[in-house]
Amino acid sequence: MSVKIWTAILVGLSFMAYIYIGWRSRVKDTKGFFVADQDVPAVANGAATAADWMSAASFISMAGLISFLGYDGSIYLMGWTGGYVLLALLLAPYLRKFGKYTVPDFVGDRYYSNIARLVAVVAALFVSLTYVAGQMRGVGIAFSGFLGIPVSYGVVIGMVVVAIFAILGGMKGITWTQVIQYGVLIVAYLIPAVAIAWILTGNPIPQLAFTFSDIVQNLNQVQVELGFEEYTKPFANKEMLDVLFITIALMVGTAGLPHVIVRFYTVPNVRAARYSAGWALLFIALLYTTAPALAVFARYNLVDSLHNHTVQEVQELDWATKWQETGLLTVEDKNGDGLIELSPDKEISEIKIDRDIIVLSTPEVAKLPAIVIGLVTAGGLAAALSTASGLLLVISSSVAHDIYYRIVNPNASESARLMVGRIMVGFAIAIAGYFGVNPPGFVAQVVAFAFGLAAASFFPVIILGIFHKRTNREGAIAGMLVGLIFTASYIIGIKFYAMEPWFFGVSAEGIGTVGMVLNFVITLIVSHFTPPPPAEVQEMVETLRSPG
């Protein structure tokens, strides 16, 4: 059977499973809708968190990104996993003990202020909206690339599927579909990685082949011969200080992302929150330790099968022909010597590789059967849909719970709140879909925002709210505003107004670290000079800290 048929079958089957689960877990009250009745087992929440966290970018683009950055790609590997240690030790257990529905809930209650709540809502909405647009776009591209459907139809199909399980089942439907989506995406990621490890090194376990075979050495040698830096050479693309700041910003940003934090509200108790963070990172690490190996295998293999081969030899490679048709791979004998040559100089180089084909082309390069290629598409869609649905719920709860119920109409009935929640999910899906079809030009640039702003806004005030009882309303509001404004203006300056990275050359991606430190300092200073929080708030902090 052809790739197209297998893809259609596997994508169709997985979508039917998601819809079925959504139907099975439909909910009747807000507790089910916003926090899945708080009865999700630790391991299941771990898998759901892993799927929630790993987006289309993690699945499709990350290995490719690393294969071009070499050592410097470690910022993503450490940054997007190290945050879970912070989350597990400093945030998740206490927020679960707090036991309400959202991140702004905590900020608003702990700082006894609807202004603080509103600042948190705005930050949550901004972070989630920028993030979700890219996911829907990924869904559309996966459809168009593999099934030949126009991008906009692909986005609409994705929207309908998410709408069914998210509107009916809320957080409960999202949680259980995410568990299945994790299964789909990890199998789809590992099968090609194992196959190509086996083919290139004779060792089927990618992590071991990466460490104990000579492939990294060989790649280093090839890189040097071609005039590139060694693959393992540190700081070839970024300064050490920038690598440090970006890594910290990504770690702290990860721990501060609302759609990740809310997952820990869904487990039965504090103990389950701790273990489920461990399971989440274990499930994530399975992909994140495979990705750098895949990056090396794919880069080595691409160079090896294209560089210094005759034009005719390259034309005989099926996958090379196929990917050239998509425009993601360009092979052109510029100097007319009959040989295809790779060079660090873009003007001379006769091979141009888009980073996204590193993962997507692996099954074909490894000559795996059509069913595996179909599976990779289903995996990419699972990654995009699971992340999108988690974000959509945050958008819905920010408006329906934090703004409508907690600020506008505290007397709203249970059924009215549930109805507003469902409507807001539908509304958020429509917005996400719109951006998926008409992507704003700045989507790629605003990813830095999501992490930087999460790091500079939520993280410090949540930590201090738990670990420093004296932190008060005035401090938290001032800290969040200063962190947000500083970080946002630095990023906007660099990305849109060609500003020099005046802070020791730290790039837009890493400035969240500085914003976070500023937030901490301002919050502590302002708190010190203003009245302490009321007795009942201090009592609440004591309760958060005690077990059970």
Add this chain to the structure above:
Amino acid sequence: MNEEKRKQYWRANSNLIRNLLIVWATVSLLLSILLVVPLNSITFGQIPLGFWMAQQGSIMVFVVLIFVYAIQMDKIDRKYK
């Protein structure tokens, strides 16, 4: 739980968090970034150690740290219950 016990419990928890975060910062920020160049003169398996720490080792340590925290907290919870 009385006031004194509550304080002790919180101190035990805070100490554990501090120790684990020191390990966390050491493997990622110190060994994998600040000291990666000298560390790369050592070879682990067939690749430079600093590079391995940055792309494999630190992630594995992160996973272990969270489970150590969860298991140790179970013990502290039992002790103060």
